[in-house]
Amino acid sequence: MEEIVRNTLLDVYSKLGDMEEAWHCFEEMGKLGDDVSFNSLIAGYARLGKGELSLVLYVQFLRTGLRISQFTFAGVLSACAGISGLVEGKQIHALVFKTGFEGNVFVANAVMDMYAKSGELESSWRVFVGMHHRDNISWNGLISGYSREGLSEEAMNLFIEMLKYGVAPTHFTFSSILSSCASIGSLLLGMQVHCKTIHCGLESDVFVSNAIIDMYAKCGSLESAMFVFNERSNLNTISWTALIAGYAQNGFNEEAIKLFTHMLKSDFKPDNGTFASVLSSCASLTALNYGKQVQVHAIKLGFDSNIYTASSLVSMYAKCGDMKEASKRFSAMPIRNLVTWNAIIAGHAHNGEGEKVLELFRTMVEQDGIAPDHVTY
CATH class of the missing domain: 1.25.40 (Serine Threonine Protein Phosphatase 5, Tetratricopeptide repeat)
Structure with a gap:
């Protein structure tokens, strides 16, 4: 009875994302820990994006000699999918065959999803074709995999x-x-x-x-x-961002900015995508003053240090001709990507600073190890 109660508690804590309490329950079980408790922990860490911990527990589980089940495989394969652990995923797939679970739709879906999220769509397809029974999760897994990889x-x-x-x-x-x-x-x-x-x-x-x-x-x-x-x-931030991005991408920049203002007045909080779109509109209109106001909101919500929002700020200031602020934002970034480098290089190029452009180009390639693209050139 005590084992059932503790397993139930562990599972509840795990599904609530409170892995500290879940682990505490697991430790208290001692030798009473069984396959159910291991499975709950493995799945719990996988849900929180802590796939490495799930894999550590999985190895520990195998050493106990406890009975492996479809829930064990589903949890650990989900962990592999979350951390792009293709090597580990293939090893687990081999064990799926060895233990006779390849015909289990629950496990097969997890294997297929692992391959799809690791970019191995051919392997995912082979698993899909080999399934004797498919449910909508099987179809959804492969469709989303193709969509995610741009194979529309x-x-x-x-x-x-x-x-x-x-x-x-x-x-x-x-x-x-x-x-x-x-x-x-x-x-x-x-x-x-x-x-x-x-x-x-x-x-x-x-x-x-x-x-x-x-x-x-x-x-x-x-x-x-x-x-x-x-x-x-039932509007949410994603709804607003999709619409704002649409107007920005189609050149209706003033409308995008008006929508952003309306979004704020409606008490919806912007995200990285929202800031990137509205800052792009500010840049296209060279609306520096409004761009500065957008930056205030980004700082207030803690998005200014995010690489995507920070890159958009660099680009906005550069395109608006404020290279001093663009350089300041660029220097403050702990991590930079190709978009950020292209923005600052283009800004200096637009201002006729050829030597600075070459200096930045060399730093990008030699120090940061970032390869230029057609936009850079």
């Missing part, structure tokens, strides 16, 4: 096959496939998928409606994006 056509073809087999799409399916439509700029396909979400009764789901707004915005149909946005009763 493959994602669309698989979605069509999914419908032919009579498998009901979920909000995960639609989020992925709408993202693919947005990536290839296919408004017609996006509209057809939108109709399908209505048919399935999922158009009001927060994930799906955000994906619909994003799809219309990226396909240049801003009127449709705004219509869906205005019909929503």
